Amino acid sequence: MKNIVKISALFLCCSVFKAQQTEVSVVRYEDLEKRIQQEHDKLLVVNFWSTTCGPCVKELPHFMEVNTKYAGNQMYKMILVSLDRSADKERVIKFIKNKNLTAEVLLLDDIKRMNTWIPRFEKDWDGNIPVTLFYKNGSKIYFNDGEMSKEDLEKTIKENL
Template sequence: MKNLIKILAVFIFCTVFKAQQTEVSVIKYEDLEKRIQQEKDKLLVVNFWSTTCGPCVKELPHFMEVNAEFSGNQKFKMILVSLDRLADKERVLKFIKNKNLSAEVLLLDDIKRMNTWIPKFEKDWDGNIPVTLFYKNGVKVHFNDGEMSKTDLEKRIKENLQ
């Protein structure tokens, strides 16, 4: 009976949160920077990832669970910034569908200028992913280098939503 309830819960979760992107916006660094500043009234969680990054793929289900948990809060928003190549845009779209990504996904097509924009996000960022940045009212409040557990992600969000 417990297994049946779990299966039903997963089915309902997937059905309710099936609102997925059918297109991925391709942006440059400046566009992302503007986007972060536009979300001044929110806690914005920005995760940099790639479909070919094992730790990124591993942490994304936790991010989707947490995104679903806080999605009703008007003061919260999550954006997943893919660092896949522009040529791999279709793979990113398939990944969104296959992994049921419910947060907004953007494709950052600015690989040639990585050494310019990475330090603008965080001086201590060495370019490895996954990386998660937290902005409150347009100001960076936390930088997480590496994979985040669901518990750590929830804790950081709860601390900054107050």
């Protein structure tokens, strides 16, 4: 009976999680900044990407493997920040489904102010993607400019969890 309850609970959690991925929140820089601060008690992995970015699309399966591995750890969270245009929101939702993205996805609709918010995330970020930032206790601890290998992603997480 306990196993049936556990399986039912797991199925319910997975169903709810899948349902969350059918909609994407459109945010501005300030919203994303607040969201990052809300996760101050976790190791937070924030990946900036786009559906039209080849290296981004290439690294996402590795990110999903790692996200699945650590998803049960309450001290860990991954957020994927799409830099697609808000007009392309439906394409982003379709991409999430087709690529089975399991991490939370936000759509950052603040392209006109890129020159303002990019250096606020990282002074050395030139605006190219993919970019991955790691936060712990609300502070940035690591910046990865460019495509990140599965091994480097896992190593960075293990060292900081």
